[in-house]
Amino acid sequence: MANMQDIARIAGVSLGTVSHVVNNSARVREPMRKRVLDAVQAAGYQPSQLARGLRRDKTNMIGMIIPDITNPFFPAVVRGAEDVAFSNGYRLILCNTDNDHDKELIHLNELRTYLPAGLIVIPSNFSDLTAQAESYRRAGAGVVCIDRLPTNWSGDSVTADNEAGAYNATRYLIQLGHRKLATITGPLHLTNAQERLAGFKRAMRETRLDVAPEYAQETSFDKRGGHAKALILLRLIPRPTAIFAGNDMIALGALLAIREAGLRCPEDISLIGFDDLDLAEFTNPSLSSVSQSGYELGTTAARLLLERREGDKSPAKHLTLQTSLKLRHSVAPPKQAAEDHPATKMRSKAKTNRLAPKA
């Protein structure tokens, strides 16, 4: 690997001049400049990011800490972040935590020694990252939390409007005529799960429907959890006629449970998920879901980081991305209600309804 010294030798100039040309840090006379550029070309020279980072006290890396890239919602987030990072000359260093706080700390601590330009993190849980973040900020690196927030988080953040999304979904079900609604929430120590539950409850409260505790089941954000809790819900009397699931994986598990219980979706029970994963389109029946753009989450976070890097010193920003209700075939009016109010016209509050569900 050729270094600057080599280039200087080849071009017959001093090392400093090469640096100036490479970094445009001083106007170098054209002929000399060209000699340097030619030498760079000829030698295939690339400046050492390591040395540069050490010297500048900052690298072009952005740390990205997520729970698990294997979770279908996250790849889009990562891709979004990588796209804006890459086009601005930054690279992503990816860390999976498995929601394990210790692993998160390991990454948080080590990453700092790379002097990254910033950090994008989907916090593992309720862990307080304030101290860590402060230490990054002192080093001039921004930290933005996305998707969900640690407790007491006062730094930059980007999240979906979980509350409103859940509210709209629930409200839609109510407007369809459902009265016995249940929800399966994600882990309630996660802010996004909390907010989705809050949205659900608000819609219920508004219609003076109550939510008995056993109609709101908490579980992990995965299929297995959705399956188990749905089985519980299906045994309740009266049985709920609609379920709002905390995310699509939970919904998927619920769908499985419904089928196993010998019930049909949406005839016997309606189902709405959250995230609008690609696979929502392919389930049977296709899954209605509150759509949020993981990609946009990623790009927004990366942009925020880069703005900070450019010197934006304004107070912490809390960006909220809108969601939209994507209706597919997993929702229908409840059987009784359909008979009770045969021709009630209803208007959805959904922001976008590209697909109307077939009865």
Next chain:
Amino acid sequence: MANMQDIARIAGVSLGTVSHVVNNSARVREPMRKRVLDAVQAAGYQPSQLARGLRRDKTNMIGMIIPDITNPFFPAVVRGAEDVAFSNGYRLILCNTDNDHDKELIHLNELRTYLPAGLIVIPSNFSDLTAQAESYRRAGAGVVCIDRLPTNWSGDSVTADNEAGAYNATRYLIQLGHRKLATITGPLHLTNAQERLAGFKRAMRETRLDVAPEYAQETSFDKRGGHAKALILLRLIPRPTAIFAGNDMIALGALLAIREAGLRCPEDISLIGFDDLDLAEFTNPSLSSVSQSGYELGTTAARLLLERREGDKSPAKHLTLQTSLKLRHSVAPPKQAAEDHPATKMRSKAKTNRLAPKA
């Protein structure tokens, strides 16, 4: 950020001693050792990976270059690689190429300046990476290609046994009684697409079935491509009774096309994909597929890299991972054949058939 000098001061020893303690590079007397360790603890000291890399001429980073993390097959691969990397003290730096050779080159060239311990790459296309790889190898960093190989690749590699997987799937369809088979292949400049086509053809040849050119359509590895080419296949006379798709995304598109054409899967036409993505389980009907483990692909590649790093100088290794045929509901005997040979007992060559397809 405290540095070694600070620790030395705090512990009242020389900088060199701190280094020795931190790296276990010399036996330091216990009391002194403890003083150093305490200081490290107290200051929350972490060695600068940047400085260390610069000095040692090697970092603990592993570059991972893939086409697109958003493609559902890749997250598992990345996760596999990250898991073994992490547990050995290495970190992953993730780069998406979008199959764009220029982007690939940018990453390849820049990544080198981080002095990574190695590189795992899913090549963007037929691009010849020999020169690049050579330059990494000279720098003491291994390069392993996975999933598909660049032309003339003579370095380490890990791939699925694409040929055998396709062969088994095709053979299974033939044994079910299908005679008019078609295939939709991925881009034939990719070795994995080539190999899958080769497996398909071998099975056909063995049974003396011929493959007219229009029964083997080439397209990109995505839903849209599968959709378009399936529509073409469905208009052929005679219409194929079974389609082997180059991957699950293609199969998904084909499924859509079949539905649109007013046909039923598997009654009118059987379908088998490749990859066994999570979503294969949820399609309607659920998709039979040649299963390969992306996770294992990732772990195997990372391990190979680390072995090289430990000094393994043996000749290039070409590791091949076995596939297995996962049968679900998208396959059935052809209608005519079912009548022709009503009770033919058939044995599948599939390695594992956890789920028997319901008629």
Next chain:
DNA sequence: TTGTAGGCGTTATCAG
């Protein structure tokens, strides 16, 4: 406009 030199935090070598 160009060149020189110091130092970023480590590690490795070599004296003591």
Next chain:
DNA sequence: CTGATAACGCCTACAA
């Protein structure tokens, strides 16, 4: 066994 000291490759005052 411990401590100085010289690189690693680059950037950036500052001097010429």
